[in-house]
Amino acid sequence: MSSRRQAKRQSQAVGADVIVANPALRWRELGLLLLAFIVVSVGYVLSALGRQEELNTQVGLSLGLVLALFLAAHLSIRLLVPAADATLLPLTALLTGMGFVIISRLDHDLAVAQLRWAAFATLAFFLTLLFTRDIQRLQHYRYTFFLLGIGFLLMPLVPGLGRGEINGSQLWIRVGGLNFQPGEVAKVLLVIFVAGFLDEKRELLSIATRRLGPLRIPDIRHFVPLLLAWGVSLLVMLFERDLGSSLLFYAVFLVMIYVATNRVSYVIIGLAVFALGATLAAQAFPHVHDRVVTWLHPWDGIENGVTQLQQALFAFGSGGFAGTGLNLGRPDLIPQVQTDFVFAAVGEELGLLGTTGILIAYMLFAGSGFRIAAENNRPFLKLLAVGLTTAIAIQTIVILGGVTRVIPLTGITLPFFSYGGSSLIANFVIVAMLLRISEPRQRAGANALAAQDARRAREVQRAQVVGSPA
Amino acid sequence: MNAAIRKVTLVIMLLFLVIFVQLNYLQVVTADDLASNPYNRRDLLRDMASERGDIYTADGELVAISEETDDELEWIRKYPFAEMFAQISGYWSYQYFAEGLERSYNDELTGRTPELEFRDLSEILMDTRQLGTLRLTIDSKAQRAAINALGGLEGSVVAMDPQTGAILAMYSNPTYDPNLLAVHDRDTLDANYHRLIDDPQKPTVAHSYREIFAPGSTFKVITAASAIEMGYATPDSNYPVLTALDLPLTNLTLKNYGGSSCGGTLTESFKRSCNTSFGEIALDMGDDFAKALDNWGVDQAPPIDLLPGAATGTAPQVGNFSQQKPQFAYAGIGQGDVSVTPLYMCMVAATIANEGKMMTPHVVDQVLDSDGKVVERITPKVWREPISPDTAGQVKDMMIAVVNEGGTGTRAAIDGVVVAGKTGTAQVNGQDPGAWFVAFAPADNPTVAIAVHVEDGGNVGGNASGGVVAAPIARQVLEAIL
Numbered sequence: 001m002s003s004r005r006q007a008k009r010q011s012q013a014v015g016a017d018v019i020v021a022n023p024a025l026r027w028r029e030l031g032l033l034l035l036a037f038i039v040v041s042v043g044y045v046l047s048a049l050g051r052q053e054e055l056n057t058q059v060g061l062s063l064g065l066v067l068a069l070f071l072a073a074h075l076s077i078r079l080l081v082p083a084a085d086a087t088l089l090p091l092t093a094l095l096t097g098m099g100f101v102i103i104s105r106l107d108h109d110l111a112v113a114q115l116r117w118a119a120f121a122t123l124a125f126f127l128t129l130l131f132t133r134d135i136q137r138l139q140h141y142r143y144t145f146f147l148l149g150i151g152f153l154l155m156p157l158v159p160g161l162g163r164g165e166i167n168g169s170q171l172w173i174r175v176g177g178l179n180f181q182p183g184e185v186a187k188v189l190l191v192i193f194v195a196g197f198l199d200e201k202r203e204l205l206s207i208a209t210r211r212l213g214p215l216r217i218p219d220i221r222h223f224v225p226l227l228l229a230w231g232v233s234l235l236v237m238l239f240e241r242d243l244g245s246s247l248l249f250y251a252v253f254l255v256m257i258y259v260a261t262n263r264v265s266y267v268i269i270g271l272a273v274f275a276l277g278a279t280l281a282a283q284a285f286p287h288v289h290d291r292v293v294t295w296l297h298p299w300d301g302i303e304n305g306v307t308q309l310q311q312a313l314f315a316f317g318s319g320g321f322a323g324t325g326l327n328l329g330r331p332d333l334i335p336q337v338q339t340d341f342v343f344a345a346v347g348e349e350l351g352l353l354g355t356t357g358i359l360i361a362y363m364l365f366a367g368s369g370f371r372i373a374a375e376n377n378r379p380f381l382k383l384l385a386v387g388l389t390t391a392i393a394i395q396t397i398v399i400l401g402g403v404t405r406v407i408p409l410t411g412i413t414l415p416f417f418s419y420g421g422s423s424l425i426a427n428f429v430i431v432a433m434l435l436r437i438s439e440p441r442q443r444a445g446a447n448a449l450a451a452q453d454a455r456r457a458r459e460v461q462r463a464q465v466v467g468s469p470a
Numbered sequence: 471m472n473a474a475i476r477k478v479t480l481v482i483m484l485l486f487l488v489i490f491v492q493l494n495y496l497q498v499v500t501a502d503d504l505a506s507n508p509y510n511r512r513d514l515l516r517d518m519a520s521e522r523g524d525i526y527t528a529d530g531e532l533v534a535i536s537e538e539t540d541d542e543l544e545w546i547r548k549y550p551f552a553e554m555f556a557q558i559s560g561y562w563s564y565q566y567f568a569e570g571l572e573r574s575y576n577d578e579l580t581g582r583t584p585e586l587e588f589r590d591l592s593e594i595l596m597d598t599r600q601l602g603t604l605r606l607t608i609d610s611k612a613q614r615a616a617i618n619a620l621g622g623l624e625g626s627v628v629a630m631d632p633q634t635g636a637i638l639a640m641y642s643n644p645t646y647d648p649n650l651l652a653v654h655d656r657d658t659l660d661a662n663y664h665r666l667i668d669d670p671q672k673p674t675v676a677h678s679y680r681e682i683f684a685p686g687s688t689f690k691v692i693t694a695a696s697a698i699e700m701g702y703a704t705p706d707s708n709y710p711v712l713t714a715l716d717l718p719l720t721n722l723t724l725k726n727y728g729g730s731s732c733g734g735t736l737t738e739s740f741k742r743s744c745n746t747s748f749g750e751i752a753l754d755m756g757d758d759f760a761k762a763l764d765n766w767g768v769d770q771a772p773p774i775d776l777l778p779g780a781a782t783g784t785a786p787q788v789g790n791f792s793q794q795k796p797q798f799a800y801a802g803i804g805q806g807d808v809s810v811t812p813l814y815m816c817m818v819a820a821t822i823a824n825e826g827k828m829m830t831p832h833v834v835d836q837v838l839d840s841d842g843k844v845v846e847r848i849t850p851k852v853w854r855e856p857i858s859p860d861t862a863g864q865v866k867d868m869m870i871a872v873v874n875e876g877g878t879g880t881r882a883a884i885d886g887v888v889v890a891g892k893t894g895t896a897q898v899n900g901q902d903p904g905a906w907f908v909a910f911a912p913a914d915n916p917t918v919a920i921a922v923h924v925e926d927g928g929n930v931g932g933n934a935s936g937g938v939v940a941a942p943i944a945r946q947v948l949e950a951i952l
Binding site for chain 1: 516
């Protein structure tokens with residue numbers, strides 16, 4: 001039976017669900033959103049006063065635009081997902097807004113660009129909500145998303161399109177005068193694919209038919225597409241020298257496979273493979289080796305010039321508990337501070353109070369995302385929500401762990417916060433999808449779901465029969 | 471699946487917690503170590519990377535300015551006249567701190583004085599800073615005249631307004647370009663600094679106020695004034711005509727310049743600079759001479775508004791006369807234990823010009839804010855009052871005779887202006903003599919006092935004398951100022 005037709009039937013059934021609007025949620029969201037706006041405004045005004053003698057119209061204009069974007073996103077939700085979760089948008093607004101405050105403190109031109117990107121991201125947010133009225137349908141196109149995702153990943157390697165090596169990595173393409181990081185889009189596309197694929201195969205993958213030492217694993221052929229996805233993404237990442245994204249993809253796949261199958265053996269095997277791969281990579285690739293050495297011995301060679309990580313650690317120390325105050329520190333001493341190291345600027349100017357606040361916002365975001373996953377009762381959407389939330393959370397942990405020297409540093413942006421258009425757009429799309437998944441539905445399609453479960457059970461039985469001779 | 475989601479959530483939250491713990495470690499536990507790490511230049515830059523106020527001369531020439539740069543220090547200090555005002559402005563270096571006005575007026579130049587900081591509430595709230603700018607008493611034309619008159623000879627010229635202590639010109643060779651120490655490139659800066667510091671000539675140490683020298687016969691101004699003030703002599707007191715004075719306690723003698731025989735009245739002895747007469751005055755006065763020198767503040771550092779400050783002079787001490795009679799005699803003619811800065815000798819001439827009041831020397835006239843409003847005006851202060859106006863008047867007459875009545879300082883005479891002065895030729899071990907001239911003019915209403923010191927014989931070697939080498943330089947500078 002073609003999986004395509006299956007999915008079509010499924011979505012028709014789901015399409016009959018009734019969404020229940022919840023006005024109280026939306027007012028709560030608006031209240032939280034205004035709270036986030038007040039925090040951002042205070043930060044922006046203080047920062048502007050540290051820079052110039054008096055407030056000018058440009059400060060008001062910037063804040064007006066920020067508020068307009070916040071409200072545009074809020075109205076999109078009222079219009080398109082009126083019953084969605086009320087915490088994700090305020091958290092997103094707070095993080096993006098504080099990122100804007102820090103970026104505008106670092107570089108005025110970048111701030112203007114970031115505001116423009118935020119407008120595009122809000123548009124992408126709206127369009128995502130508009131075109132995912134039936135988000136379950138995304139499952140149909142999982143292999144399309146797979147191919148698209150791989151295509152996006154490979155783009156920077158295409159001669160003429162790729163921009164070559166920037167800061168040791170090859171992640172950028174240039175289209176129509178705009179620089180773009182296709183890996184950020186690939187992240188979303190591949191998570192959709194993995195969710196769809198795992199939903200289709202999860203029972204099969206849950207059944208262990210082979211033995212690997214003390215562990216029981218399913219038949220190897222069920223892994224092939226997944227291994228292909230892993231292999232290709234890992235290889236591409238190594239060629240593009242983007243360790244951060246590589247680590248992120250791997251972690252997200254691992255988490256999704258674990259949630260789909262509830263089998264710890266995947267996690268153990270996955271971690272073992274990761275340890276092996278990391279050890280080999282550290283020996284085979286000089287740029288990986290350098291990162292590990294810098295991590296273990298951060299202060300070596302400081303007399304030859306202070307490195308990015310050393311400057312970041314100094315920034316955290318100089319910031320201390322309360323920070324220097326916005327615009328009163330020297331985060332400009334950290335090379336590339338506006339992208340990967342933006343959190344060190346927060347540490348310097350807002351201190352532990354500021355970094356803890358931002359950390360809590362990310363924790364709340366991750367918590368909300370996982371709650372949305374847990375509350376949805378359709379496996380594909382559960383997996384999708386887990387994957388998207390994990391992508392944001394792991395990306396945050398990888399870069400924050402990197403700049404605070406918990407783990408070796410891998411260049412990757414801090415979601416919502418760092419300067420960068422592709423990252424902002426991709427993450428806003430993720431938020432839109434999570435909001436869509438968060439919508440509670442009445443079980444109008446209960447029959448269809450029952451039928452689906454029965455079909456699944458048959459498929460599993462068949463797999464067992466096929467698998468047993470091995 | 472929800473059980474798995476809960477476990478994943480837990481692990482993710484634990485990972486966030488690990489980062490939180492590490493943040494506490496970085497921002498609280500080891501924060502001080504990180505902040506004070508010598509490679510962490512944030513504290514340093516907070517002090518260094520700021521704009522500084524302008525320094526400009528009385529006639530509006532910019533001596534020191536701040537220019538914006540693209541590097542981490544944001545501002546670079548520039549000294550448009552390079553060597554010309556180096557010993558007054560000093561330098562500002564992010565690595566080697568500062569000297570001169572850049573150090574003594576650091577708080578004003580960076581806007582860190584209460585007058586500049588707490589002007590009104592809105593400025594405090596907005597953290598905008600008013601920078602202090604310095605208007606000097608130095609006149610660029612006088613300064614240029616001093617440089618030209620000295621003509622590259624090693625030595626000093628100091629000119630001041632005797633009534634206020636305001637310094638009009640202060641220059642000495644060797645000197646240096648403060649821009650060398652204001653550069654931002656670390657390697658260049660280190661190289662420049664060590665080249666200046668290791669230079670045996672010590673070009674950063676201004677001879678005009680940071681080195682002391684035997685003042686020779688110019689010191690007879692103090693000896694004569696002290697003797698008159700304390701009643702040991704009058705201008706008409708007579709001293710025997712001698713070629714040499716026997717010194718007590720030893721078999722040494724104190725000879726006159728060139729071995730000539732010299733003496734007569736105090737005025738005559740002063741005009742011809744008789745060593746024998748002034749040696750005898752010092753011996754006559756004994757410990758009172760040391761007391762007089764103490765009143766004059768010879769062994770004090772002149773309180774000029776620069777850092778490092780002026781060098782401390784040396785002089786015989788009260789109570790030592792009985793054991794050190796020869797040294798007292800030598801001190802009477804500005805040799806032996808007596809060593810002072812050229813700045814101090816200028817103040818001595820100014821004291822005679824200012825009726826016995828020695829004014830506190832200063833190079834800053836006003837501190838202004840960024841809007842040009844005067845924040846602080848330096849008011850003239852009397853530092854010491856070693857002699858009465860009467861005594862000062864009598865010494866002035868003797869000094870007029872030196873220049874205008876066939877004395878040793880005739881080369882300082884200016885047509886139409888009465889110059890009062892005193893020459894000095896100081897013997898220095900292992901060197902050609904130091905040529906001195908101190909003066910003030912116009913004698914009836916003095917507006918300028920000057921001290922000129924040319925070291926190591928200037929360009930005439932062993933033949934150098936104050937009257938031949940230093941007096942013409944003083945005349946040139948006085949002409950330019952008057």
